[in-house]
Amino acid sequence: MSRNFTIDSIPGDGIGVDVTQVAMECVDAAAALHGFTVSWRIRDWNSDLYVKTGRMMPVDGIEQLSSGDGIYLGAVGTPDVPDDVTLWGLLIPIRREFDQYINLRPMKLLPGVTGAMPGIEDLDIVVVRENVEGEYSQIGGRFGAGTDAEFAVQESVFTKAGISRVARYAAEAAAGRGGTLVSATKSNGIIHTMPFWDEVVARTVAQFAGVTVDKVLIDALAARLVMKPTSVRTIVASNLFGDILSDLVAGVAGSIGIAPSANLNPERRYPSMFEPVHGSAPDIAGKGIANPVGALWAASMMLEHLGEVAAARSLTAAFESTLADGIATPDLGGSATTMEFAKEVRDRLR
Numbered sequence: 043m044s045r046n047f048t049i050d051s052i053p054g055d056g057i058g059v060d061v062t063q064v065a066m067e068c069v070d071a072a073a074a075l076h077g078f079t080v081s082w083r084i085r086d087w088n089s090d091l092y093v094k095t096g097r098m099m100p101v102d103g104i105e106q107l108s109s110g111d112g113i114y115l116g117a118v119g120t121p122d123v124p125d126d127v128t129l130w131g132l133l134i135p136i137r138r139e140f141d142q143y144i145n146l147r148p149m150k151l152l153p154g155v156t157g158a159m160p161g162i163e164d165l166d167i168v169v170v171r172e173n174v175e176g177e178y179s180q181i182g183g184r185f186g187a188g189t190d191a192e193f194a195v196q197e198s199v200f201t202k203a204g205i206s207r208v209a210r211y212a213a214e215a216a217a218g219r220g221g222t223l224v225s226a227t228k229s230n231g232i233i234h235t236m237p238f239w240d241e242v243v244a245r246t247v248a249q250f251a252g253v254t255v256d257k258v259l260i261d262a263l264a265a266r267l268v269m270k271p272t273s274v275r276t277i278v279a280s281n282l283f284g285d286i287l288s289d290l291v292a293g294v295a296g297s298i299g300i301a302p303s304a305n306l307n308p309e310r311r312y313p314s315m316f317e318p319v320h321g322s323a324p325d326i327a328g329k330g331i332a333n334p335v336g337a338l339w340a341a342s343m344m345l346e347h348l349g350e351v352a353a354a355r356s357l358t359a360a361f362e363s364t365l366a367d368g369i370a371t372p373d374l375g376g377s378a379t380t381m382e383f384a385k386e387v388r389d390r391l392r
């Protein structure tokens with residue numbers, strides 16, 4: 043029986059388009075090598091569509107995606123459209139409608155890559171970010187526009203169900219990774235939601251034999267991740283904290299261009315979404331030098347999620363050995379273009 047997967051690909055804007063294009067070709071090569079096929083449904087849901095129609099995706103966009111096996115995204119955002127419009131018009135609705143409440147962001151020091159500091163050969167961190175509630179909320183507003191008394195209110199939403207399910211997922215991850223789960227908090231300054239976070243995380247993780255919680259204030263954790271990043275293996279964090287920490291960890295490991303992100307609905311009731319951590323990078327868009335490693339690593343996580351574990355391994359081995367041979371894009375100190383790097387990866391998937 044032949045295996046075929048239907049994947050919705052949303053290249054988006056800027057370098058999202060470059061990295062998605064080459065990553066799809068590499069996925070096709072890995073699929074051919076392992077005897078399955080991927081049918082891509084390319085969606086032009088991006089800032090151009092917004093400028094033309096006032097929407098980042100069609101009215102029935104979520105319904106269209108729901109029949110697929112997964113979603114593969116580049117990045118969205120352009121200087122001409124406010125960032126909250128691009129994010130809330132596409133990414134956040136997909137994450138929430140499909141209950142992708144886990145955002146998994148692994149990072150390690152890749153072969154051939156010099157990190158931002160010495161002595162981090164053993165760097166191996168997984169950030170488990172809560173992905174559908176927390177600080178990213180629509181509750182609040184701007185008041186008194188144009189007056190001297192103008193002000194803004196932004197409410198966070200933390201639920202027991204939301205915290206406990208991300209803590210459970212993270213505890214399971216930590217169990218296979220040394221047993222310590224670092225929980226990012228700020229319960230000294232943020233006195234309602236964060237003590238609640240601490241309590242529910244502690245209570246949830248207590249049910250996992252062999253896993254202990256190391257509760258660390260986010261500011262101190264930021265410093266620790268720079269000074270001693272190998273002392274941390276698994277992190278559970280709220281939507282905002284997890285977002286910031288994952289870029290920080292990627293920076294420590296050499297470039298935000300290498301970082302992958304999986305938006306998971308663990309129960310598999312809905313499609314999950316895979317994307318690089320980085321954005322559309324207007325400063326290098328159109329130059330053909332975007333690092334496709336984050337996109338390739340995300341694609342490998344997608345293949346693993348689809349059950350094609352051998353293909354996922356081949357794809358990861360292909361980009362890792364390319365880096366190990368000293369081929370890299372300029373953000374990592376190399377001189378390869380996006381296309382040149384991807385061609386090397388494809389050649390290794392023959």
Ligand code: NAI
Pocket residue numbers: 057116117118119120121125133298299300317319320321322323324325326331332333334336371373
């Ligand atoms: P960014 O991640 O696009 O860029 C930050 C810096 O890292 C830039 O100097 C960029 O050149 C560099 N960089 C990022 N990815 C790279 C890659 N693959 N290869 C080489 N260098 C890379 O973040 P920024 O500048 O804050 O945001 C730009 C736009 O992207 C904004 O509109 C923002 O809203 C959007 N954005 C979208 C995301 C998404 O679609 N998931 C995530 C983050 C930002």
Ligand code: MG
Pocket residue numbers: 285286289319
């Ligand atoms: Mg981010």
